[in-house]
Amino acid sequence: MPRSLLPLLTLLFLSWPTLLPAGGETVYQTPEAFLEQQFPDGVPEPDVVWLRGEVRETVKDILGHRYPSLRIRYWHKDGRSAWILDEIGKDLPITTGILVNAGRIEALRVLIFRESRGWEVRHEFFTDQFDQARLNEGHKLDRHIDNISGATLSVRAVTKLARLALYLDQWIRDDTQD
Amino acid sequence: MSRQHRRHQRLKLKSLYVWHRYIGLTAALFVLILAVTGLLLNHTERFAFDSRHVHNDWVLDWYGIEAPERYTSYALEGDHITLFGRHLYHNLHELEGEHEGLIGALRVGDLVVVAVDREILLLMGDGELVERLGGSEGVPSGMRRLGLDSDGALVVEGGHAYYQPDADFIRWRHWEGDPDTVTWTQADTLPDKLYEELVEHYRGEVLPVERVLLDLHSGRILGRHGYLVMDIAAVLLIALALSGSLIWLRRRR
Incomplete structure (x- = not known):
C-alpha cells in the first residue's frame, strides 16, 4: 500500500463514526415540506378521522396494537389524501408521510427517523417499492415488500403505515360517499 | 521411584486438592451469580428486562433513586x-x-x-x-x-x-x-x-431490571469499584480450572 494513502485512510477511519447516522432525531423532510411538495397549488385545510368502533379495531389489526392517539389528521384535495403517521420501529416512532391517490400510494417518504438502526428505510430503493401499491383482501398490500438486512423492524413499521394510510383513505372515501 | 518421593507426590496432590476445594467453595457463589445473571441477560428481549422496572424499595434505596422534591x-x-x-x-x-x-x-x-x-x-x-x-x-x-x-x-x-x-x-x-x-x-x-x-x-418507573442484572453481572452493584470483586472471582475461576487440570494430570500418572 502506498505510504501516501496512510493519512487519508487514518482520516477516514477517525471520521467513520461521523459518517454513520448517530442516535437521535434525524429530520429528512419536515411534515410541512412534505405537504407543500404533494400539494404544490396550496396545502388544503386539515381534517381529522376519529379512531372509533370499527375503524379503531381495523387500525389495531393492521398495526398489531392501538394507534397512540384517538384521532389522526389528514389533508385531502381532488381525490388525493396525505397522511403523516407514526409507528415505532424498535423503541422510537418513525414519522412517515404518505400520499394516496385513488386508493393507490403515490408517494411515501420517511420524514423523521429517531432510532439508532434501520435508517436505510429512508432510501428511495426501499420507498419506491410502495409506488402504486394498493390494499387487497385482509388489508394487506398487493405486493411483497423486500426486507433490508439489519432494518427489519423499520421495514415492518413503514409497511404497516403504508397499509394504515391506504385503509384510512379508503375509509374516508367510503364515509364521504355515504 | 522411591517410597519417599511417592509420599511427597501424594502430599503435594493432597495439598492441591485442598486448595482446589477451597477455591471452588469461594468461587461457587460468584459462579452462581455470573451464570444466573448471564443466562437472564441472554434473554433480555424475551423477558422484556429492558422495559420492566424494579419496584423493590430496598434495591431502589440502594441505587439512591428518589422522587423529585418539586x-x-x-x-x-x-x-x-x-x-x-x-x-x-x-x-x-x-x-x-x-x-x-x-x-x-x-x-x-x-x-x-x-x-x-x-x-x-x-x-x-x-x-x-x-x-x-x-x-x-x-x-x-x-x-x-x-x-x-x-x-x-x-x-x-x-x-x-x-x-x-x-x-x-x-x-x-x-x-x-x-x-x-x-x-x-x-x-x-x-x-x-x-x-x-x-x-x-x-x-418504580426509573430502574430497568436489565440495569440491575448488568450491575450484578459486572459487580458494579457494589459501587464504583465493585467490578474488582468480579475480577477476583474471575481469577479464582482461572485458578480453579488450572488446579483441576493439574489434579487430573497427576492422577493419570
Whole structure:
C-alpha cells in the first residue's frame, strides 16, 4: 500500500463514526415540506378521522396494537389524501408521510427517523417499492415488500403505515360517499 | 521411584486438592451469580428486562433513586395533571413521552387540554390521548399560560399575542379580547395521598431490571469499584480450572 494513502485512510477511519447516522432525531423532510411538495397549488385545510368502533379495531389489526392517539389528521384535495403517521420501529416512532391517490400510494417518504438502526428505510430503493401499491383482501398490500438486512423492524413499521394510510383513505372515501 | 518421593507426590496432590476445594467453595457463589445473571441477560428481549422496572424499595434505596422534591400540578374538578420530574401524569396514569415543563391544564368541554413545552396534548376525560398538537398543527410558539374566556373557550397566551383554536382544535386564530376577562389556570398542590402514590409510581418507573442484572453481572452493584470483586472471582475461576487440570494430570500418572 502506498505510504501516501496512510493519512487519508487514518482520516477516514477517525471520521467513520461521523459518517454513520448517530442516535437521535434525524429530520429528512419536515411534515410541512412534505405537504407543500404533494400539494404544490396550496396545502388544503386539515381534517381529522376519529379512531372509533370499527375503524379503531381495523387500525389495531393492521398495526398489531392501538394507534397512540384517538384521532389522526389528514389533508385531502381532488381525490388525493396525505397522511403523516407514526409507528415505532424498535423503541422510537418513525414519522412517515404518505400520499394516496385513488386508493393507490403515490408517494411515501420517511420524514423523521429517531432510532439508532434501520435508517436505510429512508432510501428511495426501499420507498419506491410502495409506488402504486394498493390494499387487497385482509388489508394487506398487493405486493411483497423486500426486507433490508439489519432494518427489519423499520421495514415492518413503514409497511404497516403504508397499509394504515391506504385503509384510512379508503375509509374516508367510503364515509364521504355515504 | 522411591517410597519417599511417592509420599511427597501424594502430599503435594493432597495439598492441591485442598486448595482446589477451597477455591471452588469461594468461587461457587460468584459462579452462581455470573451464570444466573448471564443466562437472564441472554434473554433480555424475551423477558422484556429492558422495559420492566424494579419496584423493590430496598434495591431502589440502594441505587439512591428518589422522587423529585418539586412538581407542577393543575387540579381539574377532581382530576390532577402533574409533571413529576420529566414524567407527566393524569392522576396516576403516566402519559407517553418526557417533558421539560407543564404550562397549564384545563378542561374544555369533554376534552382535557394540557400545555407542555411546545405542545398541546388533547386528552379524553379518562386520560386517553386524542391528539398531540405541535407547531405544525398551529400551536403558538412561546406558550406562557392557558385560560378560558367568558364563553368558556380556550385562550393561549403565546410569546407575543393571544390565540384561540376552533372547536375541533384544527385552526388557530389571533384572539383580540381583553386578557383580564380570561380565567387563567393556576398551579395547585397535590393531595398528600396522591403525592405519595406518585412518588411510589415514579420510583418504580426509573430502574430497568436489565440495569440491575448488568450491575450484578459486572459487580458494579457494589459501587464504583465493585467490578474488582468480579475480577477476583474471575481469577479464582482461572485458578480453579488450572488446579483441576493439574489434579487430573497427576492422577493419570
